[in-house]
Amino acid sequence: METVWYCLIAAMIAVYVLLDGFDLGAGIVHLVVAKSDAERRQVLRTIGSVWDGNEVWLLAAGGTLYFAFPALYASGFSGFYLPLMIVLWLLVFRGISIEFRNHVESPVWAPLWDAVFCFSSLLLAVFYGAALGNVVRGVPLDARGYFFEALWTDFRLGPETGILDWYTILVGLAAFFALAQHGALWLLVKTAGAVEERARRVARVVWWGVAALTVLVTWFTFRVQPQVPANLSGHRWGYVFPLLALAGLLAVRWFLERQSAAQNTAQTVAKNEGKAFLASCAYLLGMLASVVFGLYPYVLPARGNPAYALTVHNAKASDYGLRIGLVWWTIGMALVTAYFVFLYRHFAGKVVAGTDREGY
Amino acid sequence: MDDALAIHRLHFAFTVTFHYLFPQLTMGLALLLVIFKTLALRTEDEHYNRATRFWARIFGINFALGVVTGIPLEFQFGTNWAEFSRAAGGVIGQTLAMEGVFSFFLESSFLGLFLFGEKRLGPRWHWFAGFMVFLGSWISGYLIVATDAWMQHPVGYTLGPRGEILLADFWALLLNPWALWQYAHNMTGAVITACFVVAAVGAFYLLSGRYEPYGQTFLRVAVTVGAVATILQLFPTGDAQGQMVARHQPVTLAAMEGLFETQRGAPLVILGQPDVAKRRLDNPLVVPRVLSFLSYRRWAAEVQGLDHFPEQDWPDKIPLLYYSYHVMVGLGTMFIAVMLTAAVLLWRRKLYAFRPMLWVLMLCLPLPYIANTAGWITAEVGRQPWLIHRLLRTQSGVSPLVSAGNAWFTLIGFMGLYMVLGILFLFLVYREIELGPEPLTAAHAAMDAHD
Numbered sequence: 001m002e003t004v005w006y007c008l009i010a011a012m013i014a015v016y017v018l019l020d021g022f023d024l025g026a027g028i029v030h031l032v033v034a035k036s037d038a039e040r041r042q043v044l045r046t047i048g049s050v051w052d053g054n055e056v057w058l059l060a061a062g063g064t065l066y067f068a069f070p071a072l073y074a075s076g077f078s079g080f081y082l083p084l085m086i087v088l089w090l091l092v093f094r095g096i097s098i099e100f101r102n103h104v105e106s107p108v109w110a111p112l113w114d115a116v117f118c119f120s121s122l123l124l125a126v127f128y129g130a131a132l133g134n135v136v137r138g139v140p141l142d143a144r145g146y147f148f149e150a151l152w153t154d155f156r157l158g159p160e161t162g163i164l165d166w167y168t169i170l171v172g173l174a175a176f177f178a179l180a181q182h183g184a185l186w187l188l189v190k191t192a193g194a195v196e197e198r199a200r201r202v203a204r205v206v207w208w209g210v211a212a213l214t215v216l217v218t219w220f221t222f223r224v225q226p227q228v229p230a231n232l233s234g235h236r237w238g239y240v241f242p243l244l245a246l247a248g249l250l251a252v253r254w255f256l257e258r259q260s261a262a263q264n265t266a267q268t269v270a271k272n273e274g275k276a277f278l279a280s281c282a283y284l285l286g287m288l289a290s291v292v293f294g295l296y297p298y299v300l301p302a303r304g305n306p307a308y309a310l311t312v313h314n315a316k317a318s319d320y321g322l323r324i325g326l327v328w329w330t331i332g333m334a335l336v337t338a339y340f341v342f343l344y345r346h347f348a349g350k351v352v353a354g355t356d357r358e359g360y
Numbered sequence: 361m362d363d364a365l366a367i368h369r370l371h372f373a374f375t376v377t378f379h380y381l382f383p384q385l386t387m388g389l390a391l392l393l394v395i396f397k398t399l400a401l402r403t404e405d406e407h408y409n410r411a412t413r414f415w416a417r418i419f420g421i422n423f424a425l426g427v428v429t430g431i432p433l434e435f436q437f438g439t440n441w442a443e444f445s446r447a448a449g450g451v452i453g454q455t456l457a458m459e460g461v462f463s464f465f466l467e468s469s470f471l472g473l474f475l476f477g478e479k480r481l482g483p484r485w486h487w488f489a490g491f492m493v494f495l496g497s498w499i500s501g502y503l504i505v506a507t508d509a510w511m512q513h514p515v516g517y518t519l520g521p522r523g524e525i526l527l528a529d530f531w532a533l534l535l536n537p538w539a540l541w542q543y544a545h546n547m548t549g550a551v552i553t554a555c556f557v558v559a560a561v562g563a564f565y566l567l568s569g570r571y572e573p574y575g576q577t578f579l580r581v582a583v584t585v586g587a588v589a590t591i592l593q594l595f596p597t598g599d600a601q602g603q604m605v606a607r608h609q610p611v612t613l614a615a616m617e618g619l620f621e622t623q624r625g626a627p628l629v630i631l632g633q634p635d636v637a638k639r640r641l642d643n644p645l646v647v648p649r650v651l652s653f654l655s656y657r658r659w660a661a662e663v664q665g666l667d668h669f670p671e672q673d674w675p676d677k678i679p680l681l682y683y684s685y686h687v688m689v690g691l692g693t694m695f696i697a698v699m700l701t702a703a704v705l706l707w708r709r710k711l712y713a714f715r716p717m718l719w720v721l722m723l724c725l726p727l728p729y730i731a732n733t734a735g736w737i738t739a740e741v742g743r744q745p746w747l748i749h750r751l752l753r754t755q756s757g758v759s760p761l762v763s764a765g766n767a768w769f770t771l772i773g774f775m776g777l778y779m780v781l782g783i784l785f786l787f788l789v790y791r792e793i794e795l796g797p798e799p800l801t802a803a804h805a806a807m808d809a810h811d
Contacts, residue, residue: 049472052427056464062434063457070449070524077438077445078759084439085432085770089777092428096784099424103788146442148761317450318526325454332461339469346477 001323002316005068006299008329009061010292016057017128017288018182018281023047023054025183027094027121028176030114033187033198040114042353044098046190049347051098053340055091067325071145071315072299079139079147080131083163087127094120122176129175133168136225136291137161138301141308157224161303167224174213178284181206181252185277189270192350203276204256211249214287218242221294227301228294238293245286251279364764365755368440371771373740375432377733378778382426384732387501387547388554389419390494395581397490401483411577412490413478414797415558420475421788425781427468432774440767444747444757451517451527452507455534459503467496501550502543509539511748512739513608525751538604542739545597548589549735552695553728555586559702560725561793563718574797576712579702579721583711587703590695598692599654605742606655609749611669612742615678616685617651618644619665626651626663634682639667675744684737691731698724 101113152162255276400408516532562578632644
């Protein structure tokens with residue numbers, strides 16, 4: 001039962017990364033791909049009605065983690081106290097920058113919120129990556145199952161690690177590039193005109209960063225967390241996850257190149273844009289699934305004494321709670337799927353600069 | 361460690377108090393928006409659609425602040441109250457996760473459609489979107505109240521071998537009798553806030569001679585709903601809530617009332633300052649026997665005073681509890697008087713031109729916020745010294761390794777950030793009120809373009 005919940009929570013986090021990932025990514029590339037006020041409104045309109053719903057996946061995943069693995073929630077959230085608080089502040093700034101930007105027509109107001117939107121999205125991507133890096137690397141848990149990490153110590157993987165060390169920064173950078181690519185590909189699908197062209201160029205450049213960091217992070221992860229190679233060699237079918245990521249990465253390039261090949265009809269371009277975005281989804285999914293597969297049964301590995309590590313078995317809630325949770329969770333997710341299909345269909349299609357001024 | 365405990369408590373108190381300024385309007389205004397939109401649908405009068413859009417714009421600003429200040433609360437259970445989370449997460453995590461799954465998705469999906477999809481949805485689906493936002497916010501309210509109610513009156517649990525609290529009965533948690541009354545009391549409070557806000561803007565428009573047809577509509581709807589809500593707030597919801605406290609938290613009742621000594625025919629205190637050191641109330645102004653009647657329905661019933669309980673079980677901030685409770689009750693009584701007077705004037709068709717009443721309605725704007733906040737302080741401080749009533753003391757729930765310095769750092773950060781948010785909120789809402797319900801600016805004109 002706890003393994004089921006481990007997979008379900010991982011799936012919710014993955015949906016969060018795929019969905020909020022594209023609006024975070026749109027924020028990262030916002031200042032680069034959109035220059036005029038009309039273009040920046042265009043970018044915001046592609047995410048305006050969906051970003052809040054996307055972010056709810058983070059809350060729902062957090063809540064689910066809370067009831068299914070309360071000991072992990074307690075230990076992880078208090079141990080990652082400082083970065084989580086910073087993430088909260090960034091989420092606050094980012095939320096109001098999207099919501100409040102278009103309330104006042106002024107040459108001072110809008111550029112301010114554009115910058116806030118861009119930098120909060122950028123820092124969030126790095127912090128999310130670093131957070132994932134911390135979980136993979138493991139934390140100095142004590143006998144009670146608690147730890148506390150400063151933001152940084154000496155940037156080494158020594159006995160007293162900080163949130164930021166060379167490994168977690170590397171993962172943070174990988175997340176930054178991966179989400180920038182994801183956001184650029186989203187804008188490619190959802191916009192037309194100058195923004196679309198710039199997004200294409202950004203995606204082509206950023207891809208090299210994603211490719212390079214994927215290789216580096218994978219290489220180091222196998223050395224930093226021995227559980228990952230152990231799980232892979234124990235269960236060879238697990239290689240499908242890194243292979244999915246690799247296939248996704250290559251497919252992104254393939255569809256990007258096909259788009260820019262000359263003399264395509266508008267329809268095939270649109271098709272390839274959609275496929276490039278889906279390929280990026282596959283890449284993110286493959287990377288996350290590799291981590292989830294590689295860490296199991298750990299949910300928070302310990303540095304130092306491995307006996308202090310939190311696993312799905314020692315962090316779980318009561319079996320009764322987990323069983324009853326599965327009932328309402330299934331009903332809830334069916335409803336959520338219906339809302340999201342309705343919502344995304346309703347706002348389907350490309351957003352053009354400067355025409356429809358309804359809302360964002 | 362004492363030092364860190366105090367700061368962690370202040371941290372949560374500050375962030376949750378600031379947060380709840382927004383959802384109380386969200387939940388109440390969602391109901392009024394459905395009423396405005398229903399009027400628009402039934403009369404096919406564009407006037408009501410404009411009224412809906414005007415309040416939807418303010419709703420949007422208010423909702424955004426509710427969302428961004430709400431996320432930190434769920435996190436803080438883990439960050440600042442790790443021992444509590446470890447002990448009770450398997451129980452209260454259920455209701456918190458359900459809030460995300462059943463309510464936040466609903467609200468966020470349909471709010472976008474409600475605010476920006478009017479043209480594409482058509483009137484009936486637009487009404488439906490508004491109704492779903494209302495439903496989502498009211499479900500959210502219930503699940504949060506159920507979470508708090510379990511901490512006030514834990515039910516449906518067993519204790520595990522290591523002292524952890526395990527969920528044993530899901531429906532007991534969800535249908536906690538404490539939650540049902542607390543929810544009813546809380547939601548009428550939210551409706552009262554929204555009614556006073558809508559009435560204050562209506563009165564402001566009439567007093568300043570602008571948008572008068574809208575001012576009249578706002579007053580008519582807000583005063584009608586408000587008169588009902590203020591009465592429900594006292595009876596049956598407030599009364600039932602008080603009896604719950606009397607039955608399950610008698611020491612809290614004694615502290616709320618400043619009742620230091622056990623007595624038969626206990627009086628209801630109207631005025632007086634508790635002196636905890638001397639165990640007495642200074643210059644008390646009381647109504648004899650009423651507390652006994654309200655608590656137990658018998659004029660001569662014995663009400664246990666603080667002297668009946670060991671001091672270590674007393675709420676640790678008795679004056680704060682006493683004043684919050686009295687401010688809440690005092691304001692609640694005043695709301696009934698204001699809303700009923702306004703309702704009579706409305707019925708006699710004199711309200712719109714009777715300027716003194718309009719002034720009163722406009723100036724009442726901040727009071728329901730104070731009353732709702734005071735009510736929650738009463739509930740939460742009244743539960744002390746327990747984090748989970750009779751199960752876990754507050755001092756045992758805190759994160760063991762988060763130092764006072766780190767908690768101060770983030771508390772100060774939140775204070776600065778929330779100050780900025782508060783200023784932005786007032787600025788943007790004032791701007792919307794100034795712009796008014798008529799389509800004036802290009803952006804607003806575009807929103808009305810499909811008329």
